[in-house]
Amino acid sequence: MPEESRKAPRLDPRAPYVLDVLELGRRPGAMTRTFRTVPAPAGLGLDIVGVPEGSDVELGVRLESVVEGVLVSGTARASLAGECIRCLDPIEGDLEADFQELYVYPDREGDDETSRLEGDLLDLEPVLRDAVVLALPLQPVCRDDCAGLCSECGAHLADDPGHRHEAADPRWEALRGMLARDVND
Numbered sequence: 391m392p393e394e395s396r397k398a399p400r401l402d403p404r405a406p407y408v409l410d411v412l413e414l415g416r417r418p419g420a421m422t423r424t425f426r427t428v429p430a431p432a433g434l435g436l437d438i439v440g441v442p443e444g445s446d447v448e449l450g451v452r453l454e455s456v457v458e459g460v461l462v463s464g465t466a467r468a469s470l471a472g473e474c475i476r477c478l479d480p481i482e483g484d485l486e487a488d489f490q491e492l493y494v495y496p497d498r499e500g501d502d503e504t505s506r507l508e509g510d511l512l513d514l515e516p517v518l519r520d521a522v523v524l525a526l527p528l529q530p531v532c533r534d535d536c537a538g539l540c541s542e543c544g545a546h547l548a549d550d551p552g553h554r555h556e557a558a559d560p561r562w563e564a565l566r567g568m569l570a571r572d573v574n575d
Contacts (some may be wrong), residue, residue, distance in 0.1 A: 401508050407431075407515040411453055411460050411507065416495070420455040430468060431515060434522055439472025439530045441485070441522060451514070459494040459507055466518055475529050476538035477546055489521035 401408045406428035414420045427446050434441040441447065451464035470483045493505045493512045505517070537547035542555050558566070 401511040401513055403511055405513075407513055407518065409451065409453065409462075409512050409514060410510055411455075411493075411512060412510040414453060414455040414460060416455060418455055418457050422453050424451050424453070425449065426451075431519070434468075434519060435470075435472070436523065436526055436528075438475060439470055439481070439526055441468040442471050445469055447518070449514070449518075456492070458498055459492055460512065461490070461492050462512065462514065462517070463490045464488070464514075466522060468522065470526070470530075472530050474532040474536055476531055476536045477548065478539065479532045481530055481532050485522065485525055487518075487521040487525035489517050491517045 403410055406426075409424065414422060425448075427448050429444045430441040430447050432443045434443070434447075445468065448467040449464060451462060454461045454463070466485075466487045466489065468485050468487075470481070470485050472481050473479065474481050491505050493507045495507055496509070505512070537551070539545065540547060540553055540555070542557075545553055547553055
């Protein structure tokens with residue numbers, strides 16, 4: 391199989407998360423900044439909370455040429471949507487995630503985990519995905535004092551703070567029956 395056909399597909403320079411670093415050249419110390427608003431990719435988040443697909447993600451990115459490649463640092467800002475883990479009410483909020491990644495030149499050595507430039511292009515989406523998912527709350531709540539739902543009937547405990555169910559332990563039923571007979575006698 392020819393070497394060319396085994397390579398990963400080429401990056402599309404028009405893709406929203408692909409950046410062109412041609413103007414940096416290979417001059418260590420050269421730096422540029424870029425700001426852009428891009429649509430959120432699908433699956434950017436966890437099952438319970440995440441960034442809605444297609445919503446705006448604001449990127450502020452600093453590209454700096456270093457000896458090994460291009461150091462990318464930046465911040466992503468996006469809106470969150472999800473559910474409270476206690477009461478299942480919808481929640482919304484904002485998220486800010488910082489990221490930093492070294493993209494190594496194609497002719498430099500590195501392991502399989504190393505992010506690489508593809509020609510003069512780099513793809514920010516995997517780095518952004520990692521940064522956003524790590525910045526998400528693991529247990530999102532609508533408010534810190536959310537009481538949640540009743541485990542027996544599903545009622546919102548915030549709507550009825552005194553909500554309770556009489557739960558009898560079946561091990562005491564025989565004694566309760568004896569007490570009821572003594573009261574009736």
